Amino acid sequence: xxxxxxxxxxxxxxxxxxxxxxxxxxxxxxxxxxxxxxxxxxxxxxxxxxxxxxxxxxxxxxxxxxxxxxxxxxxxxxxxxxxxxxxxxxxxxxxxxxxxxxxxxxxxxxxxxxxxxxxxxxxxxxxxxxxxxxxxxxxxxxxxxxxxxxxxxxxxxxxxxxxxxxxxxxxxxxxxxxxxxxxxxxxxxxxxxxxxxxxxxxxxxxxxxxxxxxxxxxxxxxxxxxxxxxxxxxxxxxxxxxxxxxxxxxxxxxxxxxxxxxxxxxxxxxxxxxxxxxxxxxxxxxxxxxxxxxxxxx
Numbered sequence: 001x002x003x004x005x006x007x008x009x010x011x012x013x014x015x016x017x018x019x020x021x022x023x024x025x026x027x028x029x030x031x032x033x034x035x036x037x038x039x040x041x042x043x044x045x046x047x048x049x050x051x052x053x054x055x056x057x058x059x060x061x062x063x064x065x066x067x068x069x070x071x072x073x074x075x076x077x078x079x080x081x082x083x084x085x086x087x088x089x090x091x092x093x094x095x096x097x098x099x100x101x102x103x104x105x106x107x108x109x110x111x112x113x114x115x116x117x118x119x120x121x122x123x124x125x126x127x128x129x130x131x132x133x134x135x136x137x138x139x140x141x142x143x144x145x146x147x148x149x150x151x152x153x154x155x156x157x158x159x160x161x162x163x164x165x166x167x168x169x170x171x172x173x174x175x176x177x178x179x180x181x182x183x184x185x186x187x188x189x190x191x192x193x194x195x196x197x198x199x200x201x202x203x204x205x206x207x208x209x210x211x212x213x214x215x216x217x218x219x220x221x222x223x224x225x226x227x228x229x230x231x232x233x234x235x236x237x238x239x240x241x242x243x244x245x246x247x248x249x250x251x252x253x254x255x256x257x258x259x260x261x262x263x264x265x266x267x268x269x270x271x272x273x274x275x276x277x278x279x280x281x282x283x284x285x286x287x288x289x290x291x292x293x294x295x296x297x298x
Contacts, residue, residue: 004102023069031054032118036126047129051135059145066153067153069150074154075165098285100154120132137230140226144278154288181239192208212260218239
């Protein structure tokens with residue numbers, strides 16, 4: 001019960017501090033720019049094709065919104081000293097951490113939902129059609145992506161003691177997922193097999209299935225898999241591809257089973273990518289709580 005109280009208060013505080021409205025406004029403005037730009041510059045864009053295109057800017061906006069919403073959730077209370085007052089009341093440390101997780105998740109989910117309502121309205125007004133099924137599918141995928149990054153941000157906020165450390169950690173994590181994940185996988189693949197994985201500049205060759213699992217542990221990659229399954233159109237993850245990284249073929253006629261050596265394991269099924277996103281939502285917060293539980297706040 002105390003957890004719910006913390007979550008409700010955190011959501012209300014976010015609304016009063018204009019965090020909710022600022023994040024929602026950012027999403028709405030960028031989605032508006034995307035649809036107006038497509039309507040103005042594209043030659044008769046299809047409503048369904050725009051949903052597929054919308055997946056790309058969502059991978060830029062949603063993680064940033066989630067990280068901004070979550071990285072100061074607990075360390076901010078510690079900086080101001082209000083954490084001592086809060087813990088002097090019935091809520092325990094676990095109530096605070098997981099209540100903040102629920103509250104900040106609600107903020108991000110509300111912002112994303114509002115953005116997609118605007119996308120549906122603009123699609124109907126400017127494009128002349130509203131692909132509700134595709135928009136709903138991308139909405140679900142985007143919320144899962146947002147929750148994953150909220151979990152990372154709140155976990156970091158619980159684990160560190162200063163704003164600078166929290167900001168450095170979340171920015172480094174975002175850059176890792178965006179630009180360096182494939183390089184790390186390539187190095188692991190080289191150590192494990194004696195060769196680098198197939199290069200993006202040569203025809204796709206089968207790779208070890210565990211390497212694709214490591215790639216999909218990147219929430220951006222997992223989002224691409226989930227969104228592709230939900231809107232039935234290929235959504236490419238917003239990650240930099242390097243010659244030594246894993247590069248799933250862009251050919252829509254090639255399935256995941258064609259990319260791996262041997263039979264397709266369960267952990268490369270589409271549904272498991274959703275499990276990966278939920279794991280990023282939960283595991284960092286649990287680790288952050290374990291750190292926060294034993295820290296001296298005096």
